[in-house]
Amino acid sequence: MNGNSNDLTSALANLEEKRALEMVREQLDSGKPAREILSDLKKGMDLVGERYASREYFLSDLVMAAEIFKQAMELIEPKLEVSEERGKGTIVIGTVKGDLHDIGKNIVVALLKNDGFTVHDLGTDVPPEEFLRAVKRENAQVLGLSGILTMAVDPMKETVEILKREGLRDKVKVIIGGLPVDEKWCEIVGADAYTRDAYEGLRIIKELLGVK
Amino acid sequence: MTPLERVSAAMDLKEPDRVPVAPLLDTFPARVAGVTLADYLFDFETFERAFEETYLKLGKVDMVDIAPMGLMYYDPFPSMFSTFYFEWYLPGRERPPDMMPEINEHSREDPLMDENGYDLIINEGLYRFFSFKRGSLLDIARIPEFGMKSAMLKAKWMEKYQAPPMTEGQIATPFDLLNKLRGTTNFLLDLHRRPEKIIEACDWMVDGLIAIALNMIEMTGAEYVLCGSGSLTADFVSPKTFEKFGLPYLKKMLWTVKDHVKRIQCHFDTNWTPMLEYLRELPSKKCYLHLDERTDIFKAKEILGDHMCLFGNLKPSLLTFGTPNEVEKEVKKIIDGCADGGGLIISAEVPDDAKFENVKAMVDATKKYGVYRK
Numbered sequence: 001m002n003g004n005s006n007d008l009t010s011a012l013a014n015l016e017e018k019r020a021l022e023m024v025r026e027q028l029d030s031g032k033p034a035r036e037i038l039s040d041l042k043k044g045m046d047l048v049g050e051r052y053a054s055r056e057y058f059l060s061d062l063v064m065a066a067e068i069f070k071q072a073m074e075l076i077e078p079k080l081e082v083s084e085e086r087g088k089g090t091i092v093i094g095t096v097k098g099d100l101h102d103i104g105k106n107i108v109v110a111l112l113k114n115d116g117f118t119v120h121d122l123g124t125d126v127p128p129e130e131f132l133r134a135v136k137r138e139n140a141q142v143l144g145l146s147g148i149l150t151m152a153v154d155p156m157k158e159t160v161e162i163l164k165r166e167g168l169r170d171k172v173k174v175i176i177g178g179l180p181v182d183e184k185w186c187e188i189v190g191a192d193a194y195t196r197d198a199y200e201g202l203r204i205i206k207e208l209l210g211v212k
Numbered sequence: 213m214t215p216l217e218r219v220s221a222a223m224d225l226k227e228p229d230r231v232p233v234a235p236l237l238d239t240f241p242a243r244v245a246g247v248t249l250a251d252y253l254f255d256f257e258t259f260e261r262a263f264e265e266t267y268l269k270l271g272k273v274d275m276v277d278i279a280p281m282g283l284m285y286y287d288p289f290p291s292m293f294s295t296f297y298f299e300w301y302l303p304g305r306e307r308p309p310d311m312m313p314e315i316n317e318h319s320r321e322d323p324l325m326d327e328n329g330y331d332l333i334i335n336e337g338l339y340r341f342f343s344f345k346r347g348s349l350l351d352i353a354r355i356p357e358f359g360m361k362s363a364m365l366k367a368k369w370m371e372k373y374q375a376p377p378m379t380e381g382q383i384a385t386p387f388d389l390l391n392k393l394r395g396t397t398n399f400l401l402d403l404h405r406r407p408e409k410i411i412e413a414c415d416w417m418v419d420g421l422i423a424i425a426l427n428m429i430e431m432t433g434a435e436y437v438l439c440g441s442g443s444l445t446a447d448f449v450s451p452k453t454f455e456k457f458g459l460p461y462l463k464k465m466l467w468t469v470k471d472h473v474k475r476i477q478c479h480f481d482t483n484w485t486p487m488l489e490y491l492r493e494l495p496s497k498k499c500y501l502h503l504d505e506r507t508d509i510f511k512a513k514e515i516l517g518d519h520m521c522l523f524g525n526l527k528p529s530l531l532t533f534g535t536p537n538e539v540e541k542e543v544k545k546i547i548d549g550c551a552d553g554g555g556l557i558i559s560a561e562v563p564d565d566a567k568f569e570n571v572k573a574m575v576d577a578t579k580k581y582g583v584y585r586k
Contacts, residue, residue: 015404055486059448060400067401100317103397124319150529150563151312179447179506184533 008037012044012072013051015064020044024072034079041072045114049199062198063103066110073113087116089209092134093144094122096155104177105146107198115202128159135163135172142205145191148178153185160190173208177201214374215274219557223475223500223521227554231547231582233575234275234378234523239312240562240571241266250304253282253313256361267373269568270575274557277378278365284382285313288355289428291384291421292392292440295351296342297324312564318395325393327402330409334416341393359432379477380434383425383469386417386461391443400448403457410457418461422468435474439466442481447506451486459490470498477523482506488515496520502559504528513550522550526560526574536573543577551582558582 008027011020027037048065051057057065091112095102102124112119120138122130135143143163145156156176163169174191177198186194192208195201206212213221213229221228242252245262252259263278285302287294299316301307307314318324325332325341332340366377390413391399402410428434444458466476476499483506484491491501496519503509503524512522526542543558550556558578562571 017405056450058446058450058453060403060453063397063400064404100319102320103400106397150532150565180529182529184529188533
């Protein structure tokens with residue numbers, strides 16, 4: 001079975017994991033350029049986003065889509081030219097110290113990669129110093145701090161303060177994400193923006209960086 | 213009216229003298245009384261003193277959560293957060309005496325139950341996932357002592373203040389328990405990857421979990437129980453998914469348990485707004501519905517107002533970060549929209565670091581704005 005482009009797009013959009021990954025492998029084997037495969041996957045992720053916006057899809061569907069996309073990216077990433085698809089900006093992201101929740105963060109990572117950002121995902125339970133080191137090392141323009149526990153507010157705040165102490169606060173935009181965050185949190189933490197929704201997060205990051 | 217009469221009227225969807233107020237105080241009284249969490253959770257005298265001090269300082273509330281979290285950890289029955297499954301990090305033991313207790317949440321890569329667990333449950337039973345690490349066998353031996361003291365405390369409280377307890381025991385649904393054992397990400401992926409296994413396991417589990425619940429009710433004499441659910445709501449899945457994987461089991465459990473207790477708190481966290489219509493299928497009046505701020509309580513009033521009492525839904529973070537003024541405004545808003553005809557109790561889960569004046573404002577505002585005119 002040799003599916004065409006639209007089939008891969010719809011396989012991802014319809015969350016058919018096995019079929020979508022099979023098609024990616026087949027197309028890579030048949031010599032199709034990685035960036036064309038990525039472009040089909042992007043269309044699929046866009047459809048997923050539309051269905052999420054119209055309340056046809058819910059979080060579990062986003063998690064599944066992100067999972068398929070992640071596995072597909074592992075297959076095609078080695079064959080992608082860095083410059084051609086990773087030029088939009090550099091983002092360091094992670095779940096803050098003391099918190100292990102990563103569902104939302106992982107979706108954001110998939111969406112950002114899908115959109116052409118370079119993403120350094122530090123995982124969960126990340127101490128402020130590690131965020132600082134990664135921001136320095138990667139010369140990141142955006143730092144995403146994720147957390148779902150109410151006590152995550154403290155490590156978020158500490159992370160912003162450590163950036164200030166190191167004179168980096170003006171060089172990096174900080175966005176916080178998670179179920180409990182709101183304007184008050186944003187203010188207390190000293191972040192530039194907050195979001196409770198992965199797609200909104202993507203939109204805000206683009207705005208912060210002034211890219212489309 | 214006594215608190216018990218007030219609460220009962222509200223739950224029977226009649227207008228009491230005023231809207232009852234019943235914050236879920238959790239560990240907050242330890243902070244008010246200035247005792248360590250270790251003592252608060254595991255020493256009954258300290259717990260009682262701290263709780264009573266807070267209760268009186270707040271100017272009395274209408275329902276009390278006098279089953280402390282210590283009991284939740286010791287949970288003698290394998291319900292949702294039981295020591296039977298989960299490893300707890302406790303203040304005064306694995307953690308400093310004043311740190312919050314925490315469950316060891318397994319990572320996605322290392323879940324308590326892997327994807328083959330559904331078959332294990334179906335073929336061998338839930339006990340396959342009991343874990344007795346860390347000397348918890350000794351703790352389990354203390355369960356009868358905890359149960360007895362807890363029952364004494366409830367009797368004393370009812371006599372002295374006529375305030376009923378919120379919960380004396382917990383009921384776990386099959387799908388929420390599977391979500392906990394698998395971890396949320398794995399469970400959400402399983403809904404796509406192996407839906408038939410989930411249904412098969414839930415079908416198998418539901419009667420066992422009902423038996424566990426009835427056994428708990430009989431042994432402890434619990435009259436007020438809690439059924440916590442929140443893993444198949446609009447924050448995670450579609451209403452159709454809830455209808456298939458959640459609703460049948462929730463119905464079966466609650467319709468069976470209701471004949472053995474006075475009230476069931478449906479402690480339904482996260483966003484139930486699109487699922488509210490389904491909740492008309494749960495037992496009316498016997499069940500009351502705890503909602504957090506993720507669910508639209510005004511919509512709930514519209515859909516369920518003639519079916520079950522609403523309990524909520526002040527935003528917990530408001531109690532930590534807000535001001536008494538803001539709290540008062542929010543309470544008034546909920547009362548204005550939902551108090552009509554009875555069927556409303558003002559509540560919120562009080563965070564450990566809430567400001568006392570905010571919690572007090574919540575109680576005072578309910579007493580101020582919640583009066584029903586004859």
